[in-house]
Amino acid sequence: MKPALNPQQNEISIPAEANPMSGPRHVAIIMDGNGRWAQMRNRPRLFGHHAGARRVRQIVEACPPNGVNYLTIFAFSTENWKRTQVEVSGLMKLFQRYITKEARTLADAGVRVRFIGDRVRLNDKLVELMDSLESMTEKNDKVHLTIALNYGGRDEVARATKRLAQDVASGKLDPEIVDEETLPKYLDTYVLPDPDLVIRTSGEARISNFLLWQSAYSEYEFVETLWPDFTAEEFGALTSKYGNRDRRFGGVKV
Numbered sequence: 001m002k003p004a005l006n007p008q009q010n011e012i013s014i015p016a017e018a019n020p021m022s023g024p025r026h027v028a029i030i031m032d033g034n035g036r037w038a039q040m041r042n043r044p045r046l047f048g049h050h051a052g053a054r055r056v057r058q059i060v061e062a063c064p065p066n067g068v069n070y071l072t073i074f075a076f077s078t079e080n081w082k083r084t085q086v087e088v089s090g091l092m093k094l095f096q097r098y099i100t101k102e103a104r105t106l107a108d109a110g111v112r113v114r115f116i117g118d119r120v121r122l123n124d125k126l127v128e129l130m131d132s133l134e135s136m137t138e139k140n141d142k143v144h145l146t147i148a149l150n151y152g153g154r155d156e157v158a159r160a161t162k163r164l165a166q167d168v169a170s171g172k173l174d175p176e177i178v179d180e181e182t183l184p185k186y187l188d189t190y191v192l193p194d195p196d197l198v199i200r201t202s203g204e205a206r207i208s209n210f211l212l213w214q215s216a217y218s219e220y221e222f223v224e225t226l227w228p229d230f231t232a233e234e235f236g237a238l239t240s241k242y243g244n245r246d247r248r249f250g251g252v253k254v
């Protein structure tokens, strides 16, 4: 089923789920290539980020028809602060604008929005908008959209470890019972299933500090398409391809 799609329209149309049982339930995306997309058009990098932001809606809409319940997207990494001040402040403004503009549409479409990452370095206005979008959509469950903003996998594990250590120090947690089920409860993603499929656009084959703990057994797809050109059709093709994978989680098929 093709989702009703029109990036110019200010409404999102999420069709009923047509769940291909073998498809990925949780897809995570490293949205790469905005800068190159803009440079190819002799435009500033921010032009590419704006085009990239418009793509997000189409991919959210493409989730239910492809049986995807969880979509996690990498919007800004803990390393992205190293970019020029113009690009960083332009991206921060873009996030504020995106939330302000898309909030009602996402809420009405049944999308539950969450943010992961460290909010401490983000400006107060942006954090306020993030909090309000999270509470506005908290009862929705058609698509769980998680936006990673000032997110880094190592940073997340470090922050989780700090909280875990504080619980041990205060006597709330017995260190003897700490195992691989314990740490995920302290991660930003504690309510989310692990991603089944991680997609990275733009031809780079790197994880770049994204969902390090959570993607231990994920399948990966690295595609050449630059993020602003990534279509719902390509997303659908990658989720179908995933259905043919043989995931053994380190075991063997009996």
Ligand code: FPP
Pocket (backbone or CB within 6 Å): 031, 032, 033, 034, 035, 036, 037, 045, 049, 050, 052, 053, 056, 073, 074, 075, 076, 077, 080, 094, 095, 098, 147, 202, 227
């Ligand atoms: C990587 O491309 C992209 C980013 C660092 C920003 C991602 C942001 C968006 C897609 C837009 C906003 C998202 C939301 C949720 C509103 P790059 O700049 O590294 O591209 P390059 O590798 O070609 O330089």
